[in-house]
Amino acid sequence: MAKARHSRFDCAPGCAVEAAIGLIDGKWKSIILYHLLDGTLRFGEIRRLIPNVTPRMLTNQLRELEEDGLITRTVFAVVPPRVDYALSPLGRSMEPVLQALKVWGDAHLGLYGKPHAA
Amino acid sequence: MAKARHSRFDCAPGCAVEAAIGLIDGKWKSIILYHLLDGTLRFGEIRRLIPNVTPRMLTNQLRELEEDGLITRTVFAVVPPRVDYALSPLGRSMEPVLQALKVWGDAHLGLYGKPHAA
DNA sequence: GCCCATACTATCGAAAAGGATACTGTCATG
DNA sequence: CATGACAGTATCCTTTTCGATAGTATGGGC
Numbered sequence: 001m002a003k004a005r006h007s008r009f010d011c012a013p014g015c016a017v018e019a020a021i022g023l024i025d026g027k028w029k030s031i032i033l034y035h036l037l038d039g040t041l042r043f044g045e046i047r048r049l050i051p052n053v054t055p056r057m058l059t060n061q062l063r064e065l066e067e068d069g070l071i072t073r074t075v076f077a078v079v080p081p082r083v084d085y086a087l088s089p090l091g092r093s094m095e096p097v098l099q100a101l102k103v104w105g106d107a108h109l110g111l112y113g114k115p116h117a118a
Numbered sequence: 119m120a121k122a123r124h125s126r127f128d129c130a131p132g133c134a135v136e137a138a139i140g141l142i143d144g145k146w147k148s149i150i151l152y153h154l155l156d157g158t159l160r161f162g163e164i165r166r167l168i169p170n171v172t173p174r175m176l177t178n179q180l181r182e183l184e185e186d187g188l189i190t191r192t193v194f195a196v197v198p199p200r201v202d203y204a205l206s207p208l209g210r211s212m213e214p215v216l217q218a219l220k221v222w223g224d225a226h227l228g229l230y231g232k233p234h235a236a
Numbered sequence: 237g238c239c240c241a242t243a244c245t246a247t248c249g250a251a252a253a254g255g256a257t258a259c260t261g262t263c264a265t266g
Numbered sequence: 267c268a269t270g271a272c273a274g275t276a277t278c279c280t281t282t283t284c285g286a287t288a289g290t291a292t293g294g295g296c
Contacts, residue, residue: 014149014168016223017216021139027284030139031132031251050132054285060183060243076133079293080242090226098135100218108208126268145254172255177274197263198272 020097023068028053028061033091034098037072040086070094138215141186146171146179151209152216154189158204188212 024030028050035041035049047058062085065071070091076082142148146168153159153167165176180203183189188209194200 014152016227017148017219017225018223020219021142021222022141028140030135033189034132034135038191039143045242047243052285055245055285057284057285060284075243077237078242079291080240081244081292083243094222097215097218097222101138103134104212104215105136106137108211109134109137162271165273171256173274174256174276175254178254182237193273196272197261197272199274201273 018031024094024097026061026064029033029065030058030101032058032065032085033070033087033094035067035101036085036087036091037095040084043085044084046085065091096118131173132205142212142215144179144182146175147183148216148219150176150179150183150203151188151205151212152220154203154205155208155213158202161203164203176201183209 007014024033031050032046035046041049043058043062046062047055047090048054050058061070062073069088072088072091074084074086142151147169150164153164159167161176162182164180165173168176180189180191186208190204190205190206192202193202194202195202
């Protein structure tokens with residue numbers, strides 16, 4: 001079961017925000033989703049796009065995204081194996097959120113991540 | 119120092135998204151920011167708005183938000199103590215992001231957080 | 237029969253995040 | 267002199283997360 005770092009229980013009015021973040025929170029999830037905005041990718045392609053990810057973590061994050069219904073996983077019965085990942089409609093619906101994050105990040109973060117003045 | 123759960127180093131193109139999430143990731147940060155959208159709040163008020171937070175965690179999250187420049191902390195030299203928290207201009211600039219998350223969450227998440235169809 | 241590519245899986249361990257609980261300091265009030 | 271409000275601190279411990287490393291499975295090509 002997906003972890004509950006952002007539990008879905010303490011639902012003050014900010015609940016929806018919390019829960020939404022819960023789905024894209026995880027060391028690599030947002031980058032994965034971001035890359036998938038451009039189209040279907042194979043396991044190895046994602047791996048190459050995100051240099052520091054280990055296969056263990058990549059599998060892990062992809063599986064959680066799949067469990068949460070944000071991406072689809074298509075296995076081809078060939079050798080060597082081939083598995084395609086793509087955004088589901090639900091995942092695609094997160095595009096505005098990802099874009100908002102991207103825009104904000106580009107506008108307010110230096111290259112090494114410390115925020116600078118508004 | 120703020121933790122580096124979403125490190126600011128592995129900067130593929132998705133970097134900005136990653137880094138932006140890094141700032142609002144933390145069990146309570148998004149809810150705190152969300153409540154602060156409505157205006158300045160005192161420590162105790164935030165505590166009451168978020169029932170399950172312990173003072174330790176609340177202090178912790180507020181301090182990280184402050185370090186990252188998203189909120190301001192104003193101490194009044196009175197007894198009993200009074201400390202006000204408010205969004206900085208940088209924090210205010212995250213409003214679109216928070217709203218995007220809220221809108222998405224409201225549209226796609228059931229009350230207990232499992233996403234449902236697009 | 238062995239190697240290769242691809243997409244994993246398994247195990248171990250370290251680090252970080254988060255929760256429970258109890259305690260501190262100040263001054264006006266009673 | 268004790269009490270209470272408010273905003274934290276301090277300590278301890280569990281859970282979660284993440285990284286490193288090595289191993290598995292398949293079948294075509296040599």
